[in-house]
Amino acid sequence: MEENTELRDLIIPEHVAIIMDGNGRWAKKRGLPRTFGHRQGCTVVERTVEDAARIGLKYLTVYAFSTENWKRSEEEVGALMQLFRYYMVRLLDVATKNNVRVKMIGDRRRFPKDIIEGINRLERETCEATGLTFVIAVNYGGRDEIRRAAIALCDDVKEGKRDISESFSEEDFSQYLDTAGMPDPDLLIRTSGELRLSNFLLWQLAYSEIYITDLYWPDFNKAELINAIKAYNKRNRRFGGV
Numbered sequence: 001m002e003e004n005t006e007l008r009d010l011i012i013p014e015h016v017a018i019i020m021d022g023n024g025r026w027a028k029k030r031g032l033p034r035t036f037g038h039r040q041g042c043t044v045v046e047r048t049v050e051d052a053a054r055i056g057l058k059y060l061t062v063y064a065f066s067t068e069n070w071k072r073s074e075e076e077v078g079a080l081m082q083l084f085r086y087y088m089v090r091l092l093d094v095a096t097k098n099n100v101r102v103k104m105i106g107d108r109r110r111f112p113k114d115i116i117e118g119i120n121r122l123e124r125e126t127c128e129a130t131g132l133t134f135v136i137a138v139n140y141g142g143r144d145e146i147r148r149a150a151i152a153l154c155d156d157v158k159e160g161k162r163d164i165s166e167s168f169s170e171e172d173f174s175q176y177l178d179t180a181g182m183p184d185p186d187l188l189i190r191t192s193g194e195l196r197l198s199n200f201l202l203w204q205l206a207y208s209e210i211y212i213t214d215l216y217w218p219d220f221n222k223a224e225l226i227n228a229i230k231a232y233n234k235r236n237r238r239f240g241g242v
């Protein structure tokens with residue numbers, strides 16, 4: 001972990017989640033096609049993984065592609081798929097060099113076969129890393145995740161593997177979510193100034209602190225990540241208590 005005087009005396013959140021917004025606007029401001037914003041956004045994802053690992057986060061989760069993003073133009077969806085293909089290979093290298101374990105959440109079944117294979121490979125080849133866990137949400141929607149969890153639970157009940165009684169707890173239900181075994185995010189960062197959850201981690205964000213920055217995602221950097229951690233340190237987390 002890096003000796004960073006700015007971080008001394010700060011509580012480092014265990015899990016930071018990020019809604020990476022503003023790629024399109026970043027590109028438009030420069031008179032470039034939207035896909036240039038996504039490409040720059042990918043570079044920033046790579047850098048942020050390295051920064052998060054050095055800072056000592058245990059989990060970093062990013063929203064890369066939502067269940068609603070399929071509604072974008074065929075050209076934009078196609079460009080995003082190409083970027084996934086290219087960056088999955090680069091990410092394997094970044095993860096290996098930084099002792100990072102990569103995990104994908106969301107319903108990967110809708111992706112082209114080669115992308116599914118790339119995702120599986122990334123997970124398989126990094127599964128023994130002991131540093132940061134980098135979670136990428138792809139074809140992810142919070143409602144869809146809860147729906148899939150409910151179906152999996154019903155299947156277990158039908159097969160007699162699970163008894164649902166009063167004692168079936170929130171913790172028990174959360175084991176059916178894509179994030180089973182992970183702590184909930186302590187801090188949610190959203191870029192580009194929007195004040196929405198956009199169907200991201202609806203169950204898991206119940207008590208997370210929220211930090212909004214006006215920076216577009218391609219302009220996000222380590223200094224802003226540290227600003228978010230500083231803001232988090234000023235919050236008084238009560239989890240519904242007093």
Ligand code: FPP
Pocket residue numbers: 020021022023024025026038041042045062063064065069083084087088136217
């Ligand atoms: C939001 O900007 C961004 C996205 C929908 C895609 C985010 C994806 C990446 C940064 C690539 C991630 C890649 C990997 C490999 C993890 P927007 O297009 O909604 O921007 P706008 O709101 O300005 O239009």
